Amino acid sequence: MKMLKKIWAWIDDRSGITEMLNPLIKHLVPPGSKWSYVFGSATLFCLVLQVITGVALSLLYQPSSSDAYQSLQFITHQAKFGNLLRGIHYFGASAMIIMVGIHMIRVYITAAYKYPREMGWISGVLLLFLTIAMGFTGQLLRWDSNGVWSSVVAAEQLGRIPLIGKLAARLLMGGNTVGGHTLSRFYSYHVFVIPAILFILVAFHLMLVIRNGISEPPKMGRPVDPKTYRQWYKDMLAKVGVPFWPYSAWRDILFGAATIIAIIALAYIYGPPELTQPPNPAYIYTNPKPDWYMLAIFSLFALMPPKIESVVIFVGPVLTVLILLCLPFISHKGERSALRRPWAVFGSICVIVFVFSLFLLGEQSAWSPQFTAKPLTPTAIHSSDTLVIHGAALLYQRGCLYCHKVDNTGGLKGPELTNIARRLSDEDLRVRIVNGGTNMPAYGGILKKEDLTAIIAFLNTRK
Ligand code: HEC
Incomplete structure (x- = not known):
């Protein structure tokens, strides 16, 4: 015991770990930041789980069009715990997207993006897109007909963007069609490019949390005033703040642990998505169905009247991104309480209902319906x-x-x-x-x- 303590003291002295972690652990947080604040950290828990299971999968996975399908069959049916591993990675991805979504809605509803946390929102929006991009690229790595055809559909949609569409699709696919080159490209995106950006942004996002502090629970009649807010926040923390550890962190840890247990349980019970047949361009009767988190986006494009499609495909995403990124500049001060921002609540509900209906539509239609059917003459x-x-x-x-x-x-x-x-x-x-x-x-x-x-x-x- 004494020996261990000594070793730790040596490590700590030479590395400064405690010194480095102290501000993280001891920083004061507003009291009353209760259960609604756990979703950000739960996302982080999921990310860590994804990294671990992802690295483990990469040990056996072969990112080449001739071997990928076989290697996944091997992982699924022969490798020890391979099936569970794939399951955890799949449900972990799903959980991560759900947690990001809830976290974002919570931040929006409580207007935690207002001064001085605008940058947190912006980095968060970028993290949302990176998370979705991880899901999208991961799906192709399965290299079965579902994964591949879903990417083909996405590329076709991308290609229909006016002017830059063709180029963007080629850049994404690494060529004019989906093939081996697409697989190696997506593998590289999925394990190198996107994670690298993701990690940097997550670090930045967390740094901002330390710098600007966790937003205090909103209160009606207490608007944010950029001129006085920082001072007010500092005084408030000095008066009633509690150290992050353990007063607030235990909820994060408990919820994060529960999330991970739930993911593992789901993976154990349901297993990973079944591999459909290997992709085969000659097999035209496939019924490609993207993973659920892509389904809403797919249905949106599929259900859109063809006339407005090429415009909407371009304007829609650009507008969505712009609105999301500009939000903290449009309203960076004023009331934070949801009760005083009925339109914000109404808007959130509309978006949730819209996305959920698209999802249900996509779920029902199982992807081969011909959404371009014209009315009867x-x-x-x-x-x-x-x-x-x-x-x-x-x-x-x-x-x-x-x-x-x-x-x-x-x-x-x-x-x-x-x-x-x-x-x-x-x-x-x-x-x-x-x-x-x-x-x-x-x-x-x-x-x-x-x-x-x-x-x-x-x-x-x-x-
Ligand atoms: C998502 C695709 C889909 C949509 C949308 C859909 N159907 Fe169907 N429908 C089917 C399928 C598949 C069957 C065969 C069902 C079965 O095998 O039980 C079917 C069966 C039927 C049948 C029985 C046909 C038979 O020969 O037994 C009728 C009638 C029918 N649909 C009418 C409609 C009407 C009316 C609507 C719109 C209100 C509609 N369907 C919308 C897919 C669809």
């Missing part, structure tokens, strides 16, 4: 009855045509509906539509009764 509607016309319009509006073909319009995911009324009675149709089926969403809760009647009326005109 008057020639396809053999009637002037308003109910029938309404029904035909609904087939388009409700997305039936994404999966079902009527005459020459529509996708092939579901059976053709051109003459479906020959086979199915009204009652049968009703049941099928309301209950859905394999790969068909149940429309019971979505369609109004009159809408259902209209759709059936339309289908009945075509016996």
Whole structure:
């Protein structure tokens, strides 16, 4: 024991570890920064877990198009704990994205991005994009048809950006098509380029937390005034601040540990995403489905009317990034309490609902529906009855045509509906539509009764 102490004393004296860590451990934090403050550190816990499992995976993974799939099969089925390892890395990525998201929403709702923490927000936004980029590049490394085709879809979308699209797609892919060169490029992005930037930014982000302090829980009627805030914060800390360790840190550690245990448990129970067949350009019936955290973005592009698509693909992301980055400059002072910022709360809820609906849409549509289906033309509607016309319009509006073909319009995911009324009675149709089926969403809760009647009326005109 004495010996150990001596050794530690020597190490500490020569390296200055304690001296270095003291400001981290002992810095004062505002009291009352409770459970809502744990998500940032939980993200960090996930990141550490990702680094560890990622390095472990890289020991066995072979980033070449001829061997990648095989090496993953080996990791999954033969290597000891390989399956669990892949599972942890997958669920860890998911958890990290969820934690980043919650952390960001918390910061926004409590307006913790206001003076003097603007830089924390900006670095945080960049970290969000880097995290997503890690997920995106990691997915391709699986080198099965799902991973590869999802990247192909993304590259095609990127390529449609006016002017710079083609170049950007080529830069991303390392060529005009997805192939071995893309794999080595993505591997390099995933294990060298993005992590390097990520680590620097995380260090910067944490440094800012120490420099500017953790934001105090907002209080109504106590606006942020850049002129007096720093002094006020200092006085407040001197009066009521508590040392980070252990008064606040225990929550971070407890929640972080729980997160990691949950990730490992999920990995143990569900395992990693199954590898679909190896990518094969000749196999056109694949049903590529990106990992869930990419799904919302994919659905957004897939569901967009083609006319506005090329504009939106360019303007949308640029605008989103600009708004996010400019936020702390647009409102860097004033009220922080969510109760005094109803629009901020409303906006957050809208964004959450929007992203979540896109996700659900993407989840249901399992990726092969033809989202470019056009509405039925008057020639396809053999009637002037308003109910029938309404029904035909609904087939388009409700997305039936994404999966079902009527005459020459529509996708092939579901059976053709051109003459479906020959086979199915009204009652049968009703049941099928309301209950859905394999790969068909149940429309019971979505369609109004009159809408259902209209759709059936339309289908009945075509016996
Ligand atoms: C995501 C794709 C998808 C969408 C959107 C979709 N369907 Fe389907 N639909 C299917 C699939 C797949 C089947 C086959 C279901 C099965 O095997 O159980 C099907 C089956 C059906 C059937 C029964 C066909 C038969 O031959 O048994 C009807 C009727 C039908 N859909 C109508 C509709 C209508 C009306 C809508 C819009 C309100 C719609 N579907 C939207 C995929 C879809």
